[in-house]
Amino acid sequence: MSEIFQPNPEFAKNANIGSMDEYNTLMNKAKENYEGFWGDYAKEKLDWIEPFTNVLDESNAPFVKWFDGGKLNVAAQCIDRHLDTRKNKAAIIFEGDRGDVQTITYLDLFKNVNRFANLLKEDFGVQKGDRVVIYMPMIPEAAYAMLACARIGAIHSIVFGGFSSEALKDRIEDAEAKVVITADGAYRKSKPYMLKPVVDAAITEGSPVKKVLVVERNNEDVTWVAGRDYSYNELIKDKSTACEAEPMDSEDPLFLLYTSGSTGKPKGVQHNSAGYILWAQMTMEWVFDVKENDTYWCTADIGWITGHTYIVYGPLAMGATTVMFEGVITYPDAGRPWSMVENHRINQFYTAPTAIRVLHKMGEDAPAKYDLSSLKVLGTVGEPIDPPAWKWYYEEVGSSKCAIVDTYWQTETGGHIVSPLPGATPIKPACATLPLPGIMAEILDPATGEVSEVGETGYMCITKPWPAQIRGVWGDEERYKKSYFGDVVKDGKPVYFTGDGARYDEDGYITITGRTDDVINVSGHRMGTAEVEAAIKKHSNVAEVAVVGKPHDLKGEGIFAYIVLKSDDGVADEVEEVKAINTIIKKEIGNIAVCDDMIFAPGLPKTRSGKIMRRILRTLAKGEEVTQDISTLEDPSIVATLTSMVNCKTC
Ligand code: WTA
Numbered sequence: 022m023s024e025i026f027q028p029n030p031e032f033a034k035n036a037n038i039g040s041m042d043e044y045n046t047l048m049n050k051a052k053e054n055y056e057g058f059w060g061d062y063a064k065e066k067l068d069w070i071e072p073f074t075n076v077l078d079e080s081n082a083p084f085v086k087w088f089d090g091g092k093l094n095v096a097a098q099c100i101d102r103h104l105d106t107r108k109n110k111a112a113i114i115f116e117g118d119r120g121d122v123q124t125i126t127y128l129d130l131f132k133n134v135n136r137f138a139n140l141l142k143e144d145f146g147v148q149k150g151d152r153v154v155i156y157m158p159m160i161p162e163a164a165y166a167m168l169a170c171a172r173i174g175a176i177h178s179i180v181f182g183g184f185s186s187e188a189l190k191d192r193i194e195d196a197e198a199k200v201v202i203t204a205d206g207a208y209r210k211s212k213p214y215m216l217k218p219v220v221d222a223a224i225t226e227g228s229p230v231k232k233v234l235v236v237e238r239n240n241e242d243v244t245w246v247a248g249r250d251y252s253y254n255e256l257i258k259d260k261s262t263a264c265e266a267e268p269m270d271s272e273d274p275l276f277l278l279y280t281s282g283s284t285g286k287p288k289g290v291q292h293n294s295a296g297y298i299l300w301a302q303m304t305m306e307w308v309f310d311v312k313e314n315d316t317y318w319c320t321a322d323i324g325w326i327t328g329h330t331y332i333v334y335g336p337l338a339m340g341a342t343t344v345m346f347e348g349v350i351t352y353p354d355a356g357r358p359w360s361m362v363e364n365h366r367i368n369q370f371y372t373a374p375t376a377i378r379v380l381h382k383m384g385e386d387a388p389a390k391y392d393l394s395s396l397k398v399l400g401t402v403g404e405p406i407d408p409p410a411w412k413w414y415y416e417e418v419g420s421s422k423c424a425i426v427d428t429y430w431q432t433e434t435g436g437h438i439v440s441p442l443p444g445a446t447p448i449k450p451a452c453a454t455l456p457l458p459g460i461m462a463e464i465l466d467p468a469t470g471e472v473s474e475v476g477e478t479g480y481m482c483i484t485k486p487w488p489a490q491i492r493g494v495w496g497d498e499e500r501y502k503k504s505y506f507g508d509v510v511k512d513g514k515p516v517y518f519t520g521d522g523a524r525y526d527e528d529g530y531i532t533i534t535g536r537t538d539d540v541i542n543v544s545g546h547r548m549g550t551a552e553v554e555a556a557i558k559k560h561s562n563v564a565e566v567a568v569v570g571k572p573h574d575l576k577g578e579g580i581f582a583y584i585v586l587k588s589d590d591g592v593a594d595e596v597e598e599v600k601a602i603n604t605i606i607k608k609e610i611g612n613i614a615v616c617d618d619m620i621f622a623p624g625l626p627k628t629r630s631g632k633i634m635r636r637i638l639r640t641l642a643k644g645e646e647v648t649q650d651i652s653t654l655e656d657p658s659i660v661a662t663l664t665s666m667v668n669c670k671t672c
Contacts, residue, residue, distance in 0.1 A: 023408075023449045023526075026415070029422050032397060036310050036444020038458075044445045047458035058459055059087070059488060063299055068102045069093050070268045073295070077486065083506045083515065084493070085486040086272050087296040094266035095275055095298045096134060096172035099337035101266065103127045111342045114316065114365060115161050118208035118348035125161055127340070130168075133161075135264035137169035140256050142264075145200050145232045149174030149267055152198040152277065154230075155323075156180045156189060156220055158207030159347045162236045162253065163323050164333050166202045171275060174267040178277040178289065181324025184611045186222035188287075192279045195289055196495060197229045202253075204236040205243045210352045213239040221246070271295035277495050278326055280432040281549035282504055283520075283539040289495030290432050296488030300436040301335035307457065308426050308440050309398055311341045315368040318344035319400075320358065320376060325546070326432040327402055331371060335436070350376055355384025359391040359418075370418075371400035371428075373545040377410045378575050388417045398443045400426045403545025404577045405533050411450040429453035429533050431519060432547075433505065435489025438462050439481075439531050454530050461485040463511075464523045464531065470511040473525060478534050481523040482509050484516045539635070541570030541578045546613050553580060553616070556609035560602050562587050567625050567633050571618070571642035579617035581642040583625060583663070592621045618642070620666050624659045626651070641667045 033039045038047070051058040056076040063073065073091030103110070108128040115123040125133070141147040153175050157163035163179075170177040178196045180189050193201065201224070206215035217235055221244060224230045235243065236253040244250075272293045279287040309331075311317050317336055321327035336343035344365060350358050350372075358380065362370060380387070399419050401411075406427060415425055424443035430436060438460045439453040446454050456462035463472055464479040473479030483490075494501040506515040522534040536542065539550040550568040557566045565585040573579035584602070592598050603615045626634045634654065640647050641663055651657045 025447050027447050033444040038442045039444045051459040087488045088271040091271040092268040096168045097266040100131050103340045115345045132262040133165045134168040135262050136260035137165045138172040138264045139260045147175050151175045152196040154178050154193050154198040154201045156203045176274045186219045187609045190223040199231050202234045204238045206239045213241050217243040269294050281547045285551040285555040290491050291493045293492045297435045300489035301330045302338035304436040305335040305339045309369045310443050316342045317369040318367045319371040355380050356387040359388050363391040366395040369398040373403040374406035375544040377414050381413045396423050399423045402428045404542045406451050408450045427453045433491040452532050475525050478522045478524045481519045481521040482516045544576045556606045569639045581618045582616045583620050583622050627655050629655050
C-alpha cells in the first residue's frame with residue numbers, strides 16, 4: 022500500500038473542482054450524456070463566430086469531427102476576448118537567460134501578434150492553410166509567431182531548437198513549409214548560441230522554403246541570403262496593429278507537431294482548432310486551478326507539446342499570466358527556479374521528472390533558501406516519476422502543502438488525460454491517479470479487450486474520441502489508423518492505444534509503467550529507437566545496429582546501442598569510433614539522441630527468421646541476467662558473448 026495524501030482543505034475550499042463528489046458527478050454526467058457534456062462546455066468556454074451544429078461526428082471513425090459547423094479563431098480565443106476585462110493584465114512574463122525580465126500585457130500581445138500576422142501576410146504572402154515552420158528559442162516572439170499563424174489560419178509546425186539541420190530539413194519537407202521563422206540565436210548560460218546557421222543548412226536545393234524570417238535576439242553575425250532572409254526587427258516596424266482574425270472551421274488544422282513513433286520517420290501529429298483549444302483551456306482550469314491573480318510557470322520548451330498546450334494556448338485561452346523562460350534551470354545554480362518562484366510569486370510550477378531529479382541532485386537544500394510560500398500546485402509531466410524525486414518535490418519544494426499533479430498525456434492527446442485534480446484527488450507518490458472528467462481512459466488487456474485486473478499491466482487506451490485528440494498524421498491516413506487504432510479492440514471496435522503500459526491499484530488508481538513499443542523516453546523526450554538506428558547506420562563502417570533504452574538515474578532512460586561493424590578486424594580505436602558515430606547522431610537528430618553506451622558486438626541475437634530479439638538486449642542493457650528461452654536463436658552463444666561484453670563495460 023502506498024502512502025496517500027489528502028488535498029489541502031484550505032485549497033480545496035476555493036478549487037474549481039473541490040471534492041471527489043464533484044469529480045464523480047462530472048464523470049457520471051459525461052458517461053450518461055457524452056455529447057451533452059462536451060457540447061455544454063464548448064458553448065460555455067469558447068467564443069464562437071458561428072455556433073456549431075453537431076457535437077461529435079464519428080461516422081468516419083477513427084477520423085472524427087468535433088463541433089462541426091462552428092467557426093472560431095484560436096488567437097482571438099487567446100487574446101481578443103480578454104481585452105475588455107484584462108487588457109492591462111500580464112499575459113506573458115518573460116525571463117531571459119541573463120535575468121532580463123519583460124512583461125507583456127494582453128493589449129501588448131494583441132498588438133504584437135497582429136503586427137506579426139500582418140507581416141506574414143503582406144511581406145511573405147502567407148495564407149490560410151499554408152505551413153509555417155517555427156525554429157525558435159524560448160523568447161516571446163516564438164509565442165507571437167504561433168498566435169500570428171493561428172490568427173491568419175496558417176498551420177504552424179514548431180521544431181525543437183535542439184534538433185539538427187537534418188531533422189529540421191525532414192520536417193520542413195514533410196510539411197512542405199514555405200516559410201521558416203527563426204532567430205539569429207539566443208542565450209544559454211550567459212553565452213550566445215546560434216540557430217540561424219542550422220536553418221541555412223536545412224534549406225538546400227529544391228527546398229519548399231521561399232522565405233526565412235529572422236528575429237534578431239543576440240545580434241551575433243549571421244549570413245543573410247538576399248531575397249530569402251529578412252529581419253523581423255526591421256519588417257515589423259511599420260506594421261499595423263489591426264488584423265482581423267480569420268474565421269476558422271472547428272476542424273481546420275491549428276498546428277502540426279512532429280513526434281517519434283516506432284518507425285524511423287517522425288509523424289506529423291495534426292491538431293485542429295476548436296477541440297484542442299477547448300481542452301487546453303479546461304485542463305488549465307481543472308488541473309492547475311489557476312485563479313485570476315495567479316502567476317503560472319511551465320518550464321517546458323515550446324518545441325514540445327507541453328510548451329504548446331501549457332505555456333501558450335491553455336494559459337492564454339483562460340486569460341492567465343504565463344511565465345516564459347529562455348535559460349537553463351540549473352544556471353547559474355540549482356536555485357534558479359526557486360529564485361524565480363520567489364521573484365515572480367509563482368503559484369503553479371510545472372516541470373519534468375528529469376528536471377526534478379537534476380535539481381534534487383544538484384541542490385537538495387536549495388528550495389529552503391527561498392520564499393516558496395506562493396506555490397499552490399506543483400506539476401510533473403513527460404515520464405513516470407520515481408518516488409524519491411516525488412517525495413523531495415512534495416516535501417522540500419511544496420512544504421507538504423501543495424498538491425502534486427502527475428499529469429499523464431502525450432502529443433497525440435493534446436492535453437492531460439489522466440491526472441489528479443489538486444482540490445479533489447487524494448494523491449499517491451508517483452501515480453497519475455484517475456482519468457479526467459470526460460476522458461474515457463481505460464487499461465485494457467490487449468488480447469481480450471477486457472479491462473485489466475488490479476495489479477496486472479495492460480495497455481493504456483482511450484475508448485471514446487475526445488475533443489483534443491490527434492486528427493491525423495500529416496499526409497498519411499494509413500499511418501494514423503495503424504499507429505493508434507491497430508492494437509486493441511474493445512467490443513468489436515478498435516480503440517485508441519497510447520503506446521504505454523499501465524496498471525490499476527486496489528483503489529482504481531492508474532500508474533503508468535512506460536512505453537510498450539520501441540519508443541524510449543530520454544529526459545522526457547520521445548525518441549524512436551528506429552530513428553537513432555537509422556542515424557547510426559549512416560556511418561560507413563556500420564553493418565547492423567540495435568538500439569534499446571536502459572534505466573538512467575537522471576534522464577529516466579538512456580540510449581544503449583549494440584553495433585556490428587563491417588570490418589572483421591574489430592574496432593581499431595573504440596573511442597574514435599564512438600565519437601564518429603555520436604557526431605553523425607548529432608548531425609542527423611541532435612544532441613538529445615547521443616548514445617550513453619555503445620557496444621561493438623560480433624553479432625546480434627536473432628531468431629532463425631532474422632528478427633532481432635530486443636527483449637534480450639534490453640535485459641542485458643539493464644545489467645540483468647538473461648533468463649528467457651534463447652534456444653530459438655540462430656546462434657544462442659551470442660548471448661554469452663554479449664553478456665560478458667556488457668558486464669565488462671559496466672564493471
Ligand atoms: C510519457 C509529453 C508517465 C508516456 C506530454 C507518453 C508519462 C509520452 C507521463 C508522451 C506521466 C508523459 N507519467 N509517463 N505523467 N507523461 N509520459 O508526446 O510514455 O512528448 O506516451 O508528450 O511520455 O510524450 P510526449
